[in-house]
Amino acid sequence: MSTDPPGFVLPLLLLQGFRTLVDALHAELARQGHPDARPVHGFVLQAVGPVGITAVELGRHLGVTKQAAAKHVETLERLGYLERAADPADARRKIVRRTGRGADLLARSAEIFDGLRAGWEDALGADRLRALEDDLHVVTRGGPLRLDVPGWLAGGGAGDH
Amino acid sequence: MSTDPPGFVLPLLLLQGFRTLVDALHAELARQGHPDARPVHGFVLQAVGPVGITAVELGRHLGVTKQAAAKHVETLERLGYLERAADPADARRKIVRRTGRGADLLARSAEIFDGLRAGWEDALGADRLRALEDDLHVVTRGGPLRLDVPGWLAGGGAGDH
DNA sequence: GTAAGATGGACAATGTGGTTGTCGAAATAG
DNA sequence: CTATTTCGACAACCACATTGTCCATCTTAC
Numbered sequence: 001m002s003t004d005p006p007g008f009v010l011p012l013l014l015l016q017g018f019r020t021l022v023d024a025l026h027a028e029l030a031r032q033g034h035p036d037a038r039p040v041h042g043f044v045l046q047a048v049g050p051v052g053i054t055a056v057e058l059g060r061h062l063g064v065t066k067q068a069a070a071k072h073v074e075t076l077e078r079l080g081y082l083e084r085a086a087d088p089a090d091a092r093r094k095i096v097r098r099t100g101r102g103a104d105l106l107a108r109s110a111e112i113f114d115g116l117r118a119g120w121e122d123a124l125g126a127d128r129l130r131a132l133e134d135d136l137h138v139v140t141r142g143g144p145l146r147l148d149v150p151g152w153l154a155g156g157g158a159g160d161h
Numbered sequence: 162m163s164t165d166p167p168g169f170v171l172p173l174l175l176l177q178g179f180r181t182l183v184d185a186l187h188a189e190l191a192r193q194g195h196p197d198a199r200p201v202h203g204f205v206l207q208a209v210g211p212v213g214i215t216a217v218e219l220g221r222h223l224g225v226t227k228q229a230a231a232k233h234v235e236t237l238e239r240l241g242y243l244e245r246a247a248d249p250a251d252a253r254r255k256i257v258r259r260t261g262r263g264a265d266l267l268a269r270s271a272e273i274f275d276g277l278r279a280g281w282e283d284a285l286g287a288d289r290l291r292a293l294e295d296d297l298h299v300v301t302r303g304g305p306l307r308l309d310v311p312g313w314l315a316g317g318g319a320g321d322h
Numbered sequence: 323g324t325a326a327g328a329t330g331g332a333c334a335a336t337g338t339g340g341t342t343g344t345c346g347a348a349a350t351a352g
Numbered sequence: 353c354t355a356t357t358t359c360g361a362c363a364a365c366c367a368c369a370t371t372g373t374c375c376a377t378c379t380t381a382c
Contacts, residue, residue: 005294007274010281011186012306013297014179019313020301021172039314040339056359068340070360075338092348092359113168120171124296132293133166135285136174140181145173148340152180153200153310217330229369231331253330253377309369 021116028112034105036079042109043147044072045081045102052085052097063146081105182277189273195266197240203270204308205233206242206263213246213258224307242266 022039029037047053047061059069073096076082081102087093098106121129146152183200190198208214208222220230234257237243242263248254259267282290307313 004278004287004291006271007276007278008271010274010278010294011179011182013294013301014175014182015310016301016303016306017297018172018175018179019310021175025172054359064339065341066360067342067362071339090349090359094360110167110169113172115168117165117168117171120300123300126165128292128296130165131289132296133171133174135289135293136178139281139284140174140177142177145177147314149176149180149310149314153308215330225368226370227331228333228371232368251330251378255331 021113024116025109025112028115029105029108032108032112034108037105040072040147041076041079041081042106043145044076045098045106046145047147048082048096048098048102050098052095054093054095058096061145063148076102182274185277186270186273189276190266190269193269193273195269198266201233201308202237202240202242203267204306205237206259206267207306208308209243209257209259209263211259213256215254216257219257222305224305224309237263 026037026039029035043062044058047058053061055070055073056066058073059066062069062072073082073084077084080099082096083099084094084096087095117129124132187198187200190196204223205219208219214222216231216234217227219234220227223230223233234243234245238245241260243257244260245255245257248256278290285293
């Protein structure tokens, strides 16, 4: 048996794997009418959910401040992926909702990811891919999805109010 | 047999796995005298290599502009991880080298990563972890390491001069 | 040997994403 | 009815990346 690889290759492989998938996703999304979509957008749209959400809640879901969340909303609104409406029950709240285009982006993303996964299945075999997923699930304990990755990588302290 | 998970969980698992490892690394690094170390720093120090490098070359290795690379060097110099020296053979070049502290950070990181990998080995079994690494190696084809992750996630176009 | 081009490093300006802090309006608790 | 909390907006600031420009220096061609 050969010797184990050094520990530091593991994180590199994981990051590279993530990047490989996301790059492929956006290459295909661009081809399917979403050239302006960026990796973060999927996270935000996912967090918005089917029923809508407020900026504060959104920030809480994503692990960033409400201001940062509001900025994303503004961007995605400009791109036509989100819309905001007043809440009739609470004049303070403005509900952020996905537009048809936003839903389309998510639907296509899901489909494309399924295709990419099928590609991995061809390369690795169904059993080994399932094992890979199961194992990652074990070691990560399925933490919440957070998109404060930029600042996190660079190292700025995160933390809401 | 149960049905396959949707494709979009795969990238999430990979990212979460990466984050899990890196968070654990830096928690331990902070305990071992490197509280200011941040995820990017390891990438930079690794790219600098044992013999030193110029800012332009560094940027090329990392997939960012020379200005961005120079800023990282400036930061790491301030933290005591890097030092710059004039090249006697070429008055234009300034060689960036790791300091003793920089080498120490890398050494400790390698050691800690080994420990984290051992933890995963305990949780998953040696064979399955090896399979996971091998499989990731297959699907990623071992691309170069790039640290333009922040801008990449957000979506800004990358590209040197 | 000198002139033209390429390379390395620094500086300035800009854009984006994030945070803190503050404020006013509206809902809720007492 | 008042006090507290919550939501959204505005302003300022910082970090990191980009492009563009400029100068010094090395290299190459003539």
